[in-house]
Amino acid sequence: MMSDAMEELSLRLVVGHKRDGRSVYDESAKAELVAACGKPGASVSRLAREYG
Numbered sequence: 505m506m507s508d509a510m511e512e513l514s515l516r517l518v519v520g521h522k523r524d525g526r527s528v529y530d531e532s533a534k535a536e537l538v539a540a541c542g543k544p545g546a547s548v549s550r551l552a553r554e555y556g
Contacts, residue, residue: 510554513537517555527556 513536520528537555541548 510540513540514555 513533516530516533517537518527519530522528537551540546541551
């Protein structure tokens with residue numbers, strides 16, 4: 505289950521979509537997600553599934 509901070513990050517992560525359908529990401533939210541991947545015990549694959 506996601507913490508409140510991670511749920512808030514999820515809401516901020518994707519800020520739009522390009523004409524070809526690719527997502528546009530908020531740079532600060534993306535940096536937070538990358539930092540979360542580097543924490544001890546973090547599962548990159550789990551975070552990728554949770555955040556798309």
